[in-house]
Amino acid sequence: MGPEVEEFEREFGKFLDAEHAIAVSSGTAAIHLAYLALGLGLGDEVIQPALNFVAAANLTVAVGATPVFADILSLDEPTIDPRDIERRLKPETRAVVVMHYGGYPCRMEEISALCRRYGVALIEDACHAVGARYQGFQEKAPQGKMAGTIGDLGCFSFFSNKNLAIGEGGMVVTNSGELAKRVRLLRSHGMSSLTWDRHRGHASSYDVLTHGYNYRLDEIRAALGRVQLQKLERNNAWRRELVKLYRERLGALEDWTIPFSEYGGDSAYHLMVAVAPNQEERTRVATLLREAQIQTSMHYPLVPAFAAFRDGRAPASATPDAVTDLDQSIAFAQHALTLPLSSSMTVRQVEEVSAVMLEQVEVVR
Ligand SMILES: *Cc1c(COP(=O)(O)O)cnc(C)c1O
Numbered sequence: 001m002g003p004e005v006e007e008f009e010r011e012f013g014k015f016l017d018a019e020h021a022i023a024v025s026s027g028t029a030a031i032h033l034a035y036l037a038l039g040l041g042l043g044d045e046v047i048q049p050a051l052n053f054v055a056a057a058n059l060t061v062a063v064g065a066t067p068v069f070a071d072i073l074s075l076d077e078p079t080i081d082p083r084d085i086e087r088r089l090k091p092e093t094r095a096v097v098v099m100h101y102g103g104y105p106c107r108m109e110e111i112s113a114l115c116r117r118y119g120v121a122l123i124e125d126a127c128h129a130v131g132a133r134y135q136g137f138q139e140k141a142p143q144g145k146m147a148g149t150i151g152d153l154g155c156f157s158f159f160s161n162k163n164l165a166i167g168e169g170g171m172v173v174t175n176s177g178e179l180a181k182r183v184r185l186l187r188s189h190g191m192s193s194l195t196w197d198r199h200r201g202h203a204s205s206y207d208v209l210t211h212g213y214n215y216r217l218d219e220i221r222a223a224l225g226r227v228q229l230q231k232l233e234r235n236n237a238w239r240r241e242l243v244k245l246y247r248e249r250l251g252a253l254e255d256w257t258i259p260f261s262e263y264g265g266d267s268a269y270h271l272m273v274a275v276a277p278n279q280e281e282r283t284r285v286a287t288l289l290r291e292a293q294i295q296t297s298m299h300y301p302l303v304p305a306f307a308a309f310r311d312g313r314a315p316a317s318a319t320p321d322a323v324t325d326l327d328q329s330i331a332f333a334q335h336a337l338t339l340p341l342s343s344s345m346t347v348r349q350v351e352e353v354s355a356v357m358l359e360q361v362e363v364v365r
Pocket of ligand 1: 026027028029052053055099127128156159168169170
């Protein structure tokens with residue numbers, strides 16, 4: 001954690017207009033430190049989307065708290081439903097986690113107001129959303145905040161398949177000096193001085209102020225991150241063009257849903273997802289695309305359906321309604337198909353994927 005890490009933090013914070021940016025070793029480490037900085041633990045409930053990567057839920061259990069899974073709004077807007085959050089709020093609720101699916105920000109003005117009203121913390125799992133700007137749904141705010149800076153803490157991942165990729169890495173952002181101080185302390189063994197400061201002779205000894213971890217980012221990855229950050233806006237703009245083209249082409253698939261059709265704000269365009277009319281059609285089309293040597297994936301199997309979250313093996317089942325009424329999430333998980341999308345793809349490649357898909361959907365009918 002020398003000058004490259006410091007500069008990466010400063011530049012990333014400036015890019016998002018966040019007061020504090022703290023580099024860590026992964027998105028998972030970022031989420032873990034966000035929970036610990038808020039003091040989440042035994043007896044606390046954390047409302048979060050069932051449709052998410054498993055990290056937010058795993059760490060909820062890891063800190064001793066209970067995940068309570070909420071539904072998404074619809075197949076067209078697969079981000080957490082603010083009314084479902086409100087329905088699942090209890091005196092035990094200490095935090096809400098939102099995830100900006102595919103890079104499209106959640107309904108943050110409703111969710112922020114809700115969290116303020118009930119006095120619960122708001123954490124953004126912004127791992128899909130680096131560079132997304134929230135524009136609001138009710139009234140288009142001309143200058144929205146960046147995704148990750150709206151809640152109490154925002155968590156980013158720089159894993160190889162993310163928009164800003166450095167191999168392994170992550171970032172916690174916050175505008176709270178108090179939370180930032182705790183995250184920094186927990187990131188490196190709870191030690192009162194850093195190896196780098198001692199190396200420079202700025203400190204000779206240290207104390208251990210809390211039980212921390214080694215979630216540091218190293219200089220090499222920070223240097224990569226600084227260069228990747230320079231390219232981010234250009235890369236995201238190219239992703240936007242590719243998504244626009246996909247939408248135009250795949251609009252011909254009558255029974256399919258291309259999510260966020262009405263979305264007017266600025267996404268990070270992390271994923272290109274198409275939702276099939278039924279599970280059989282998704283399986284058929286995925287198989288046929290594979291035969292055409294086109295890779296697809298699924299974002300995501302539902303978290304509460306995983307073995308570790310079923311049958312009393314995680315505290316989720318201790319809450320009777322923790323995993324009920326997730327109809328939209330269940331349908332989405334069964335029907336959604338993630339198509340190839342990256343900033344290095346070409347127009348021709350998007351045309352090719354779309355053509356194969358259109359042809360094959362016709363054929364299977
Ligand atoms: C990638 C990802 C994570 C985890 O990040 P890592 O850097 O792989 O630990 C968490 N949440 C979401 C939504 C992600 O996409």
